[in-house]
Amino acid sequence: MADTEKTQINDIDHSMYDFRYEETEDFYRIKSGLTPEIVETLSKEKGDPEWMKEFRLNSLKIYNELKVPEWGPSIEGLDIENIATYVRPNTKMQAKWEDVPEDIKDTFEKLGIPEAERTSLAGVGAQYDSELVYHNVQDEVAKQGVVYMGFEEALKSEQWGPMVKEYFMTLVTPKDHKFAALHGAVWSGGSFVYVPKGVHLSFPLQSYFRLNAKGAGQYEHTLIIVDEDADLHFIEGCSAPKYNVANMHAGCVELFVKKNAHLRYSTIENWSKNMYNLNTKRAKVEEGGKIEWVSGSFGSHVSYLYPESDLVGKNAHAEFTGITFAGNGQNLDTGAKMVHRAPDTTSLITTKSISKGGGISTYRSAVYIDKNSKGAKASVSCQSLMLDSESRSDTIPAMTVLTDDADVGHEAKIGRISSEAIFYLMSRGIPEDEARSMIVSGFANPVSKELPLEYAVEMNNLIRLEMKGTL
């Protein structure tokens, strides 16, 4: 009889992301902490235009005035005085993969980024610590007028600089919350994408963010404008090796989906378990436009992540499909916000969360339908699976409706793996642990099937929840 491979449900295996390279002498690291002097130095290092320097200093002022949230997981272990807000690797941004320094190249090779670019992507950006180290877009895509460049390059570009100034932090303003203000003060790196009217990209663009430095923060800014009738799939990936000190990620994503345009924004977040992930993502969707968020949250010590869709045009539509796996030492507070501000807008939230080994998973959402949103429809479905009694899973959905001409539906379920289902599978010769794995896999499947296949190496490991292991 052939050996049966026994399986159990493990935590996500982060070890493949834990390789790291030490900062060498030619790395530049700004001193830890957050003062106007540090912000001015950062601005000078980056060669910001004057307006951006003022924007940063004003954001810092707002940061100092705002309080940390009273709700959500504790971030007491995060001391901004111990975080270096800017670490520049030993290279400038390269357009050829061969020109990227060996150690950085090796990092991204291990994550499978160049392989994915060759096989299935229209363009790739790779950020290492605070700076983009590689950016490339296929010629055919560039010929269609698609712009995919480093955010700072766009800021300083004569052609795209005015557009950046027009849109930058107008959707997520520094006053939104303390960490949006922090982002406004110390942002660095990120991507700028512009898809012209009517252009449909048949392959996705991908940005990958790697925070390698110890005790540092990553604050990349992603600005995407999908013009009328255009279509884009954008993939974002994040990872970091594990250190015994806190690291921080306070990125910002602003997405502008114009009339009848479509944008799918997929994220696989697999930060290490010392990471405080305080990210802000928002999309503004105009008439007939459509935003689809696909989100996998597997890593980080603490996460606050709730992509928001502002449906401002008639018939605009938003979907959020997400999965969160909280293992030992993790407190992941994730969900979505749907804000309906125009007639006949529709939204759909589908989430799954799994808690194991003392992990805490919180689903938090808001559906807000304002007075103008006649004919709006919103539906929310969230399911949580508890794999042991050490873990915790909370669901905190809120709904506000300010018009009678709306339909909102919400359903949520929480529980453990049904013993009847295990019994059924066991009665058909499947060992108990394998049955449990199959059920968890099935639970996650409706969400994981939405994640982009193109994200080969990393995704395969994460979507299938790394459940195989020897008992």
Add this chain to the structure above:
Amino acid sequence: MNIDKKINNIPSLTWNWLKMNSSELKVNSELKEKSHFSISKIPHGVTFVEDAEKYMMSIAPVETGTGKEISAILFDNEIIPSALIVDEKTKVEEPVICDFSCKDKHYSYSSQIIYAKKDSEITVIMNFSSETKAHGLNIVQTKLYAEKNAKIHLITTQTLGKEFIHVNDIGTLGEENSKIEVSQIELGSKKAYVGVHSLLKEYQSKFVSNTAYYCRDDQELDMNYVVKHTGRKTDCNMKVAGALNGNSKKTYRGTIDFKNGCQGATGDEQEETLLLSPSVVNNSIPVILCDEEDVAGEHGATIGRMSEDILFYMKSRGINKESAQRVLCQAKINRVASKIPDENTKKMISKYMDEVLYE
């Protein structure tokens, strides 16, 4: 009299901009006189204790839904609770009816204990009413304690005047295999705050709540239901359904909190809101907190106007839209009213609904 308190606090906070984490109770008026309640004939096996101070220790673990601020107001005003004590193995068939007929320009504070000893059963009806145009304040706190195998059904109806502020603060605690049911009909007052907290501490204790409401004009209804499961195989079932008309506003907070160790516990909360006017405001936050693997929790909410299917069905039977809306509103109230084991109270609710639906 000045009151400025935060009440109906949700156990697990969320974004402040939603304004659902708590409510403000603000009263600034010249109300100076107290009003009282009357009680029906006390059945055999039940004792009414006017000064129940000695029972306060035994019901001390009973938390209430609006929060500690209301207890503080009662304490500051030296309100001593009265109590209904049900003897062991006594099954009271007739409900005990308490009438809180509130007078215009009066305020009233009161505190009650309903204590059901082992294997006993009781139904208590509390009717809060006043003249239509009356203004005033009524704060009432009721603590329910059910010993092993005991059953308590508390029914409250509220038809206070348009300028009244009403706070209905309830706390329950059940021992092994007990069942506590709270049914509420909220129809009147300018602002109504309802808070219910239930602790399911012991094996197979059960909590059921059924709430129906109809809000119109500028009425505000603010609710906070919290059920904490600490005992094994405990069960809760909460249902809230109602309709909003005019410029009315409703906030519903419902929390099922599965504490570690409550193996086999189950919880379900369902909410239905019918929206009848473009100026209404509906806030809903149905929460499940889960610190135990071996549980099953569910919640569902549907918020919207009358569906086209129902309207079509009604019209095909010669019922116009306005009449169809009235039928649906009435049905939501009747779902709870039908559980009232007192014909006079049922008639009073039915008459009140007829008046407000056709006013």
